[in-house]
Amino acid sequence: MKALVDLRNAVISNPLRRLAKPITFELNPGEHIALVGLNGSGKSTMIGMLTGAFYLREGSLECNFKTDSYKAYKIVNFNGAYSTTEFPYYYQQRWHSFERENSVTVASLLDKEMAVSEKWRSELYELLDIGRLLQKEIITLSSGELRRYHIAKALLSAPELLILECPFIGLDPPTRKMLNEIMILVSEKLKICFVLTMTEIDDLPEVITHVYFLKEGACSEKYSREQALALPKPSVENSDISDLSFLKKEAKHYNLVVQMRNVTVAYESKVLFDKMNWTVKDGQAWNITGPNGSGKSTLLSLICADNPKAYSLDLTLFDVKRGSGESIWEIKKHIGYLSNELHSSFRDNLPIIDIVSSGMTEGYISQTTPNQARDRAILLLHAFQAAHLKDRLYMSLSSGEQRLVLLARSFAKNPDLLILDEPFQGLDAVNRAKARSIIETFFSLGGRTLLFVTHFPEELPSIIDYTLNLRG
Template sequence: MLLSDLTVKIGSQSLLSIDHWAIETNQSWLVMGTNGSGKTTLGRVLANEQKLSSGSLTHTPNKVQFLSLESQQELYERELYRDDTDFIDQIDNGTPVRELLSEVHAWSDRHEQLSASLHLEPLLDRGYRVLSSGEGRRVMLARALLDEPDLLILDEPFEGLDLASRKELHALITNLINAGHWLILLVNQFDDVVQGFEHMALLDKGKLLYQGPLSAESSESQWLHLAALNKTPISLPPTLGDTTPWPADKPLVQLTRGFVQYDETFQFQGLNWMLMPTQHSQIHGPNGCGKSTLLGLITGDHPQCYRNNLEVLGYQRGQGESIWQVKKNIGYVSGALHRDYRVSGNAVTAIISGLTDSIGVYQATGDSEHHLAMQWLEIIGLAEKANRPFKKLSMGEQRLVLIARALIKQPKLLILDEPTQGLDDFNRHYVMQVVNTLITGNDSTLLLVSHRQDETLDCIKSRLVFTPSTLKNTLFDVNFLGPEYREA
């Protein structure tokens, strides 16, 4: 492939500008760049999914598969469109994984092999819409590999995967390269550098800064130069939310013999747990264990919250409380929220919607709300994109906006479910620094889910840990490790 004098623009803004880049057939490249660097635009160009503003792309392969966070969102939206819940006597969980894989080719030994290598066997009869984000990523990768493309472009394939799955995917990509497959890997974190690549390109603000040989020394020095962490102290703006302190002796969340059950199988059961004010906690466990499900019980987004003996922020679930009474004191970020935030509106209104606990803004807001949202856009470095439609932001920029949306009211309970998914190294650490500033500066209590080993805070002293259960009808046990717990 040959990229010559190539540009991609939206209006007057340049998204990608490459003077000259030659990619030889079967020459695998690692492409690194921070959020907004143009990686996804590059992937779409190479896959012939993006119209050029000028220049040319020639000598392209016949069949290209481009796997990205955006393509996973497109499949999710297709599944929502096909939702038949209103026409059948049960909840439609989406197309079964087996059927999704069979859409590419009729079922064969190749499907069996890929299902085994990507650990999809337990998921084959589950609907796509009830998969975790990490499980959905593995399904998307299997679909791409089944198509046997000449060139496979992977954009952030590790997002949402637990540590074990990340290691397995690293090994799988290395094996694909060693077996002669043509790959281009787009990543925004140094930990996602995969063994086997001999060539590297570095993007920043749509420009190709470096292309050439890849070595551990060259890639790390280039990356650290680009993503050096800004140590400037963070000053948070005031809040328009309720500043009344939560009573220190009153739990924010109390779950008694909590459970989630599907047919005859429990995802977990018998969970007795209290979350006290400022008892900052982290939830650990592999993909699909029930971490996000537990958070859905708390936020009211999972229907089984009303089957449980659950009290959240002083309200007993199922006793006539309004969902808005509960959510007014919760700030929330998750992959599910990101998937479902599909309304029109710009970056400012997306952040303001955190004050109204809605997806989109449907009531009058004033100058004070707009000014506060602009302050948060300054904090996350996107003030110049305040009026950009939310859907036109990169996935990483969208995630930053949703984080600001969760923080804007500085809530009593801050629930972050894989908050930095899609963010580069700089923004991951910066976001955690902002969160730390928030929870040490007021009475917000943090409940965090993250697969990243370097994403924790010193203030976190308690943990909920999901482990495989020994009970026949239960998938996972949940163990509470209190403030006295210390990791080895």
């Protein structure tokens, strides 16, 4: 029986995607493969090679699908957790409802997709709990809801091969379990083969039968699931404490960093917050948690001055009540921020040193000179052990590397309030440990407040001392 996808001794002609040695990969009918490697190891390059996105200077690619290749496989990439290609997307668009008069719904988009049968469409919607999303506007979906939409869209036509980049990105634990079960069901019922990319093998889905490991542009031999799980796991040592002394400053003290009084927010008849009262004081570190769609990102958009609903609410930020004449930039100059929406909309194809230094002056006139901003960017990149990326263009990085760079950028203005919305999405264990250490060290400098969103307690920095649990 011929392999479904057979890549032999392949070398590409892209100078930004260098390989340590020629790549060989084989996917046979009935197999499901995980590509496992750290950030920047070559997983995205490998996917591009398998789908014909790169010209092969050496070697060969043979696909033996039953239908035309472009119909036979579908890809749900990393950014499928953050955005959709159906229409242009810009940062803050999700919160500006007055610009969404002609925005399309989930139902209108999915109705355009061919399904193998209407029975399968109904069954798939039920499996992925899509029914309650159908009448929602696509740009109002949370990252987890958007991920489910993309997976449903890809599965409707029952492709012979479905490629999922970082399949669990943006999904809460119940939805992760749901996706695991769906992959098993469709592999058996529809004979769909899966290729997944992952940063570590610990969460290997049950459907996976074989594993390739990638490291620094080199691909391992093919391992069976049992062989891969039996290999010694690399240890993740405690990261050395990063030197952040360059971020020391005279602390500004606020009585109220955030205060919400009787705040009610609703979208499309769904009430997210009903007479909510919440106070964040100077120096506190909060974990904000809750299932997909519970309103975590909406809450943060009010604080970051991204959501126009804030003007009608009883909301105080940095001891100043909203609507009292302050500009949004007077608020933003205090805040360092990373979120899925920011990652999705960030498309400035500049050198990484410029990307990080731009976080120092974003949105307001700073006394900082360009050289001072670049000097701080270099120090931050060294702290995140990413200085080797400083001259690379942003769009040439892997999605995980982009996430790390944007995380470094959130520290650039030495903020009084650091807001991190699922900051570790797409980061491997090494980079998560390093980032957690940096957050803890930054907080120990004093005069900082932290709001941290995650679905997973093991990701929390040790300095967290308060929790806000949203239920939507």
